[in-house]
Amino acid sequence: MNFNTRLLHGKGVKNYADGATLPPIAQVSAFRYQAAEELDKVFHHKAMGYAYSRVSNPSVAAFEQRINELEKGNAAVACSSGMAAIALALLNILSCGDEIIASSGLYGGSIDLLEDLSKFGIRTKYARHLTPEEAEPLISPKTRLIFGEVLSNPSLEVLDVRKIADFAHGHGLPLFVDATTVTPYLFNPVEFGADVVIHSTTKYINGSGDAVGGIIVDGGHFPWDFDRFEGLSGYRRYGKLAYTIRLRTDIWENMGGCMAPMTAFLNVIGLETLGLRMGRICSNAKALASALAEIPGLEVNYPLLPGNPSKELAESQFGGRGGGILTFRAGSKERAFRIINALHYAVRATSIGDTRTLVIHPESTIYIRSTKDQREAAGVYEDTVRVSVGIEDPEDLIQDFTETIRHYR
Numbered sequence: 001m002n003f004n005t006r007l008l009h010g011k012g013v014k015n016y017a018d019g020a021t022l023p024p025i026a027q028v029s030a031f032r033y034q035a036a037e038e039l040d041k042v043f044h045h046k047a048m049g050y051a052y053s054r055v056s057n058p059s060v061a062a063f064e065q066r067i068n069e070l071e072k073g074n075a076a077v078a079c080s081s082g083m084a085a086i087a088l089a090l091l092n093i094l095s096c097g098d099e100i101i102a103s104s105g106l107y108g109g110s111i112d113l114l115e116d117l118s119k120f121g122i123r124t125k126y127a128r129h130l131t132p133e134e135a136e137p138l139i140s141p142k143t144r145l146i147f148g149e150v151l152s153n154p155s156l157e158v159l160d161v162r163k164i165a166d167f168a169h170g171h172g173l174p175l176f177v178d179a180t181t182v183t184p185y186l187f188n189p190v191e192f193g194a195d196v197v198i199h200s201t202t203k204y205i206n207g208s209g210d211a212v213g214g215i216i217v218d219g220g221h222f223p224w225d226f227d228r229f230e231g232l233s234g235y236r237r238y239g240k241l242a243y244t245i246r247l248r249t250d251i252w253e254n255m256g257g258c259m260a261p262m263t264a265f266l267n268v269i270g271l272e273t274l275g276l277r278m279g280r281i282c283s284n285a286k287a288l289a290s291a292l293a294e295i296p297g298l299e300v301n302y303p304l305l306p307g308n309p310s311k312e313l314a315e316s317q318f319g320g321r322g323g324g325i326l327t328f329r330a331g332s333k334e335r336a337f338r339i340i341n342a343l344h345y346a347v348r349a350t351s352i353g354d355t356r357t358l359v360i361h362p363e364s365t366i367y368i369r370s371t372k373d374q375r376e377a378a379g380v381y382e383d384t385v386r387v388s389v390g391i392e393d394p395e396d397l398i399q400d401f402t403e404t405i406r407h408y409r
């Protein structure tokens with residue numbers, strides 16, 4: 001089965017009640033039973049069943065099964081947002097005194113989160129580029145995981161997942177990746193050795209910008225050392241499922257970061273057109289980036305452009321596709337603002353992965369909590385403009401951007 005067929009007919013698509021073609025929205029907090037004995041069994045995991053929607057819900061389960069199949073994982077756990085997914089995925093195996101090795105090109109919200117975690121004694125050491133060479137000197141006996149973005153937002157650096165996964169495994173460490181910008185359409189990190197894959201479903205998976213959500217996929221291949229990952233030691237009997245079982249019955253359940261049933265439903269609808277949208281978005285982004293790169297003196301960052309340091313990796317890992325984000329440097333903050341304000345079709349809004357093209361000035365918005373060094377490591381300068389390309393007709397986008405940029409230069 002190819003990708004688009006799998007979105008509609010894959011194993012993760014079940015026979016829903018009454019023959020419904022989509023999972024019904026179980027918009028309830030609790031599920032009733034005839035007898036106390038039945039609830040007793042459900043709570044003791046001795047019978048299958050739903051009890052309470054913070055813990056499990058059929059609409060959410062339907063979405064988790066579809067993502068898990070697409071990501072070739074062992075299990076998936078849906079969360080209230082991408083940030084909740086990242087926080088809970090990390091906290092599931094970390095405790096005070098532990099260390100993370102991460103790329104300094106991470107999404108701004110993730111950098112802020114790692115800063116928050118430092119107040120709980122969880123320290124992050126950053127590599128400018130997440131390569132074995134740069135990560136090696138950061139390893140210590142306290143290191144517990146390596147965390148990077150497959151295609152970083154907005155620096156657009158491509159992670160060599162196989163290489164960094166082999167390196168991590170050589171040190172007995174799991175590799176966690178944020179795959180929001182690539183989606184299963186471009187790339188399956190688990191097949192390249194990643195152990196835990198995280199998405200902000202708010203973006204391309206939902207696809208229409210109508211619900212905030214996130215998901216954690218457990219690849220199921222990492223051989224957890226229960227002496228080193230003490231938090232998982234109580235889950236030893238679950239073997240390779242220890243990570244997911246602890247997440248479900250411990251930190252995720254207790255922090256209450258669950259996905260809402262309505263969000264899961266909207267995400268299932270979005271997911272069915274993921275292939276169509278991503279195909280269009282990637283070809284639009286490539287066409288727009290190539291057109292902008294022809295404007296004399298305009299510095300454009302898109303992985304597939306000639307001379308881009310990530311070109312080769314993008315081509316080999318993502319099957320020649322470069323994703324839906326591009327950035328350019330306008331020359332000054334003032335010009336960046338003028339260009340942003342004058343665009344006709346690009347909507348001035350944060351977020352990525354919408355049907356509409358979205359445009360933002362990252363330095364004055366999503367990076368205000370970062371230092372100048374942190375911003376520059378993430379490819380954010382005062383004149384940087386980020387474009388999340390939508391599904392509009394490419395001729396219109398190219399005309400809008402090229403005319404506006406030429407006018408204000």
Ligand SMILES: *Cc1c(COP(=O)(O)O)cnc(C)c1O
Binds near residue numbers: 352
């Ligand atoms: C948006 C985003 C997040 C955060 O997701 P939310 O759903 O906004 O919480 C994390 N990582 C990346 C790469 C993102 O683009």
